[in-house]
Amino acid sequence: MKSGSKLEKVLSEGKFAVTGELGPPRGTNPDAIKEKAQYLKGMVDSVNITDNQTAVVRMASWAASSLLIQEGLEPNYQMVCRDRNRIAMQSDILGAYALGIRNILCLSGDHQLFGNHPKSKKVFDIDSTQLISMVRKMRDEGTFQNGQEITDPPKMFIGAASNPFGQPYEFRVHRLAKKIEAGADFIQTQCIYNMERFREFIKQANDMGLTEKVYILAGVTPMKALGMARYMQKNVPGMDVPDWVIKRLEGVEKKKQAEEGIKICCEQIEEFKEMKGIAGVHVMAIEWEQRVPEIVEKAGLLPRP
Amino acid sequence: MIKAEVKSLDEIKEMLKGYRKVLNTGCGGCVSVCLAGGQKEVNNLNTKLKVVFKQENIPVEIDSFTVERQCEQQFLAELDHIVGPYDALMSMACGAGCQFLAERYPDKPVFPAVDTEFIGVNKDIGWYEERCKACGDCVLGITGGICPVAMCAKGLFNGPCGGPQGESCEVDKEVPCAWVSIYKRLKGQGRLDNILKIYATREWEDQLQGKILLEQYKSRYIQETK
Numbered sequence: 001m002k003s004g005s006k007l008e009k010v011l012s013e014g015k016f017a018v019t020g021e022l023g024p025p026r027g028t029n030p031d032a033i034k035e036k037a038q039y040l041k042g043m044v045d046s047v048n049i050t051d052n053q054t055a056v057v058r059m060a061s062w063a064a065s066s067l068l069i070q071e072g073l074e075p076n077y078q079m080v081c082r083d084r085n086r087i088a089m090q091s092d093i094l095g096a097y098a099l100g101i102r103n104i105l106c107l108s109g110d111h112q113l114f115g116n117h118p119k120s121k122k123v124f125d126i127d128s129t130q131l132i133s134m135v136r137k138m139r140d141e142g143t144f145q146n147g148q149e150i151t152d153p154p155k156m157f158i159g160a161a162s163n164p165f166g167q168p169y170e171f172r173v174h175r176l177a178k179k180i181e182a183g184a185d186f187i188q189t190q191c192i193y194n195m196e197r198f199r200e201f202i203k204q205a206n207d208m209g210l211t212e213k214v215y216i217l218a219g220v221t222p223m224k225a226l227g228m229a230r231y232m233q234k235n236v237p238g239m240d241v242p243d244w245v246i247k248r249l250e251g252v253e254k255k256k257q258a259e260e261g262i263k264i265c266c267e268q269i270e271e272f273k274e275m276k277g278i279a280g281v282h283v284m285a286i287e288w289e290q291r292v293p294e295i296v297e298k299a300g301l302l303p304r305p
Numbered sequence: 306m307i308k309a310e311v312k313s314l315d316e317i318k319e320m321l322k323g324y325r326k327v328l329n330t331g332c333g334g335c336v337s338v339c340l341a342g343g344q345k346e347v348n349n350l351n352t353k354l355k356v357v358f359k360q361e362n363i364p365v366e367i368d369s370f371t372v373e374r375q376c377e378q379q380f381l382a383e384l385d386h387i388v389g390p391y392d393a394l395m396s397m398a399c400g401a402g403c404q405f406l407a408e409r410y411p412d413k414p415v416f417p418a419v420d421t422e423f424i425g426v427n428k429d430i431g432w433y434e435e436r437c438k439a440c441g442d443c444v445l446g447i448t449g450g451i452c453p454v455a456m457c458a459k460g461l462f463n464g465p466c467g468g469p470q471g472e473s474c475e476v477d478k479e480v481p482c483a484w485v486s487i488y489k490r491l492k493g494q495g496r497l498d499n500i501l502k503i504y505a506t507r508e509w510e511d512q513l514q515g516k517i518l519l520e521q522y523k524s525r526y527i528q529e530t531k
Contacts, residue, residue: 111468111476127459128461129503130463145506166467167465167469168484168488171488174464178463182503
């Protein structure tokens with residue numbers, strides 16, 4: 001075991017993993033985390049704690065992760081390259097590990113233009129692939145990025161993201177390969193709706209032998225309503241929502257759209273359970289944590305190990 | 306070349322508040338090419354300022370003089386016997402030229418009349434675009450002549466982020482994703498191998514004040530110790 005995290009254990013035992021997501025509050029109240037955590041307890045193996053997602057200031061990801069541990073859940077600590085240089089990043093990783101955090105997801109981060117401080121100065125001292133290399137080096141070589149020895153190095157289970165739906169399509173699987181080479185142990189994908197394109201992507205990854213080197217968790221986000229689906233189709237960068245999703249939500253009355261959204265999500269999970277090269281699912285129920293128990297139950301993912 | 310834009314009249318007016326005799330100095334270098342701070346722009350600005358000062362009854366006398374380049378002391382020397390009577394100087398050169406002017410006349414308040422924007426190209430008349438961040442460690446040979454530091458909104462080195470909208474950058478649909486462009490160009494040239502390898506964490510070369518001292522001139526400035 002590289003880190004001894006629960007997520008690593010579930011995946012290395014060949015069990016189908018389930019991860020969830022929780023956004024820290026825009027304030028100091030720890031109860032906001034406790035409340036959301038209730039819904040996820042016993043439902044998922046690990047919970048992604050976002051790092052100032054969409055570039056909006058929120059409670060520090062490591063602090064929210066630590067609060068989650070107090071609730072008896074395992075965090076997957078997200079870190080983006082937008083706001084910190086390599087000194088701050090490594091320092092935060094040391095602190096996170098000392099607080100009991102064992103999983104880390106390495107991301108580029110949404111551009112600050114989308115957030116609530118659009119004219120802030122970006123950092124991007126290193127990119128997401130370089131961040132993966134750095135965390136791997138800290139764990140496996142026991143040194144900082146500069147080669148200096150760490151006393152009691154942090155042993156993280158290293159995650160990365162992959163978006164099969166962004167241009168240039170042909171390059172996406174190669175970018176995945178680079179992240180694996182850099183040291184990613186697991187991958188969580190962008191929310192999947194275009195199953196056809198995703199099947200093709202996974203086939204490429206299988207053919208290149210990548211799925212033998214890394215655990216891929218397929219990302220799903222249940223649609224709450226037709227409006228959300230339309231918004232995501234038009235306005236969310238990197239998102240590919242095909243027309244069939246819109247049509248299915250249009251086909252039911254407004255009150256039943258949420259139910260239909262969850263149904264679509266569960267059907268996708270059923271397919272992922274059988275899909276070669278897929279090791280689990282990442283359920284991103286955005287500000288909809290209370291519906292996660294229903295989704296994992298309906299998708300036949302309970303009980304969790 | 307360096308691209309700059311003239312500041313707003315209001316901002317310039319505010320800076321010059323309280324001074325009675327001002328010399329606006331132009332620069333015949335980059336800022337003249339991008340129509341921001343050459344002789345013509347100096348005269349334009351002065352005309353506008355005179356109108357405003359007259360309208361508002363502010364007794365400021367403003368004159369002009371444009372030198373070949375403000376980033377060279379030999380050209381700034383032309384101002385030596387002109388600046389005397391002025392109680393403030395204004396520079397329409399880039400930030401470097403403006404500082405060199407201030408360095409030559411340390412007793413005179415110096416004010417910038419332009420904002421220095423970027424190192425860029427002339428797309429067409431009056432249309433300039435950034436191309437270079439002067440990072441001091443050029444990767445254009447690897448990236449097909451397209452700079453990820455200047456052209457990618459996140460300055461990524463290992464491929465596109467998850468965000469491109471079609472082939473556009475996520476932050477601006479009018480701007481092509483630098484990494485989509487890099488991919489296409491390298492693919493066309495059969496050089497995709499360049500970006501399939503991990504580009505390792507770089508050591509930033511632009512974190513201290515830049516300085517170049519050519520080998521063949523070193524002996525002029527550094528006394529050898531015997």
